[in-house]
Amino acid sequence: xxxxxxxxxxxxxxxxxxxxFKFTSQDTAxxxxxxEKAGFEYIxxxxxxxxxxxxxxxxxSASTDEEYMIAARSSLTTAKYGMFCIPGIARLADxxxxxKHGMNFIRIGTNVDKIKESEPFIKKAKQNGMFVAANYMxxxxxxxxxxxxxxxxxxxxxxxxxxxxDSAGGMFPETIRNYFQAIxxxxxxxxxxHGHNNxxxxxxxxxxxxxMGIKFIDSSLQGLGRSxxxxxxxxxxxALIKKGHSLNINLLKTIxxxxxxxxxxxxxxxxxxxxxxxxxxxxxxxxxxxxQEFSARFGIPPEILIIxxxxxxxxxxxPSVMEGIAKxxxxxxxxLFLGEYGFDKYIGGEQExxx
Numbered sequence: 001x002x003x004x005x006x007x008x009x010x011x012x013x014x015x016x017x018x019x020x021f022k023f024t025s026q027d028t029a030x031x032x033x034x035x036e037k038a039g040f041e042y043i044x045x046x047x048x049x050x051x052x053x054x055x056x057x058x059x060x061s062a063s064t065d066e067e068y069m070i071a072a073r074s075s076l077t078t079a080k081y082g083m084f085c086i087p088g089i090a091r092l093a094d095x096x097x098x099x100k101h102g103m104n105f106i107r108i109g110t111n112v113d114k115i116k117e118s119e120p121f122i123k124k125a126k127q128n129g130m131f132v133a134a135n136y137m138x139x140x141x142x143x144x145x146x147x148x149x150x151x152x153x154x155x156x157x158x159x160x161x162x163x164x165x166d167s168a169g170g171m172f173p174e175t176i177r178n179y180f181q182a183i184x185x186x187x188x189x190x191x192x193x194h195g196h197n198n199x200x201x202x203x204x205x206x207x208x209x210x211x212m213g214i215k216f217i218d219s220s221l222q223g224l225g226r227s228x229x230x231x232x233x234x235x236x237x238x239a240l241i242k243k244g245h246s247l248n249i250n251l252l253k254t255i256x257x258x259x260x261x262x263x264x265x266x267x268x269x270x271x272x273x274x275x276x277x278x279x280x281x282x283x284x285x286x287x288x289x290x291x292q293e294f295s296a297r298f299g300i301p302p303e304i305l306i307i308x309x310x311x312x313x314x315x316x317x318x319p320s321v322m323e324g325i326a327k328x329x330x331x332x333x334x335x336l337f338l339g340e341y342g343f344d345k346y347i348g349g350e351q352e353x354x355x
Contacts, residue, residue, distance in 0.1 A: 004246040006042060006216045008192070009035055009233060011262060012068075013044040013084055015224035016061065017347055019265055021047055021054070025063040025071040027261075032072050034257045036079040039249035042105065042216075043081050045072050048226065049350050050084030050109070051094035058349050065094065069101035080104035080131075086350070087117040092124050099128035107163070109135040111315050111351065112142050115150050119157045126158040133161040133192060133216070137351075140171055140282050141314045144182035151183050161190045161216060166205065168314075169198030169228055170279040173208035180212050192216030195231050197223055198279025202231035207239055221258040222266050226347065227285035228275035229268075234258050274341055277303045281310035287317040289348035292338065298326040299336055305329075317351070 012031055016023050023031075028045050035043050046068045047053030047061040054061040063071070065083070072081040082105035083098060098106065106125045108118045118134055125132045134154035139147060151162045164179050176193065183191060193209035195202040195218070206217045223232035234255050240247055278285055283306045291309075295302040308325045309317075 003213070003215070005210050005240060007040060007233070007237070007247070007249065008042040008044055008082075008216055008218045009040045009220070010044045010194075010218050010230060011220040011222075011224055011233070013046050013048060013050070014218075014226060014230055015220045015262070016046075017048040017226035018224045018229070018345075020347075021059045021061040023062060025067040028063070028068050029071040029075040031257070031261055032079070032081065033075040034253075034261070036076055038253035038257060039247070041079050041248075043072070043076070043079055044083065044107070045069075045081055046083040048084075048347070049089055050086055050107075051090035051098075053089060056089060056349065058347055066097060066101065069098060069103060073102050082106055082131075084109055084135075085121055085125075086110070087121050090121070092120060095121065095124045095128055095130075099130070103130065105131040105133065107133040107135050108159075109137050109165075112136040112138050112147065112150065113315055115154060118154065122154065122157045122159050131161070132159050133163055134159040135163040135165050135192075135194065137165050138167045138282075138284060138315050139163075139165045139179065140168070140175070144178045147179055148182040148186045151187050151189065155187055155189050159189070161192055163192040163194055163216075164209075164214075166193075166195045166202075167284050168278050168282040169196030169202060169275075170282040171195070171205060172201065173205055176205055176209055177212055180209075180214060190215050192218070194218040196225065196227055196279070197230060197232075198228040198275050202229075203236050203239060206231045206236055207243065210240060210243070210245055221254075221262040224262055224266065227278060228272075272342060272345075273303060274306070274343075274346075277306050281307045282314045283310050284314075284351055285346050286348055286350035286352075288343060288346035290317050290319065290322065292341075292343045294322050294326050295336060296338055298329070300326055300329050301336065302338075302341060
């Protein structure tokens with residue numbers, strides 16, 4: 001029997017991207033209650049980008065942060081609930097509000113090269129007695145050794161848990177193992193893994209994470225989530241049980257929740273080319289509206305722009321860099337029909353925290 005794995009069920013947060021952040025507080029209460037009955041101990045809720053996301057241009061959620069908190073707190077008796085927090089979008093005062101409503105854990109997400117921004121948020125959350133995870137978005141953009149150096153900083157500030165985050169869904173099991181081993185060379189802090197599914201590796205990567213000793217793993221019902229989605233909760237639970245991991249989660253009840261509440265929301269057909277290329281190049285989908293703009297302007301297929309940009313920068317989007325790349329690429333003579341790419345499924349601006 002393997003050691004116990006903690007699943008952080010993220011349907012009500014990351015899954016909201018796929019439905020334009022339209023889970024209501026009532027949806028939150030119902031799904032939280034059912035997830036708790038199925039045995040889930042950690043449930044993440046709220047706007048896809050976390051605290052204060054509804055007050056940005058990213059998209060207004062169906063309910064306010066406080067309404068989501070009240071819904072979760074009122075429906076749960078044993079399970080813990082938490083929210084995501086991106087400094088620059090979130091405010092320190094949001095943590096005080098969350099504490100008022102008994103929020104148990106918080107996940108503070110920064111790009112892997114900007115973790116200094118998380119320091120006041122980690123310290124604030126610890127002052128409020130919360131369990132704090134430092135989520136390093138676009139983890140793959142730093143080498144394992146450089147990544148491990150960031151871990152020691154987050155641990156010093158008070159983080160209880162650090163997350164390897166495959167934001168673009170392009171990592172492989174052996175890559176995750178390299179990051180895990182690099183962390184273990186400098187720290188014994190608990191580690192989590194959040195995988196996206198652009199190359200259909202999210203479940204496989206999560207199984208590898210569990211096998212190597214990572215204790216917290218994210219998933220969402222039906223794989224609902226940003227871009228190509230996340231590790232599918234139902235499949236991950238089934239696979240972990242077959243592998244012999246200790247889970248106090250009822251598989252059949254989990255499947256029932258996904259079938260009843262989430263499957264009707266899933267409208268994905270096939271494998272969109274932009275999801276595949278994002279995984280291949282390790283491109284964060286929130287920059288896709290910029291790709292759409294430059295693709296239309298220069299008549300260059302978006303897949304080419306994504307690949308060439310990621311050769312230069314996999315973390316940030318600099319319009320001047322993109323323009324230079326586009327000018328170096330020979331434009332097609334015929335105008336592109338961009339409607340086939342389904343750009344409207346991608347939510348832009350998450351990584352641009354000055355909005």
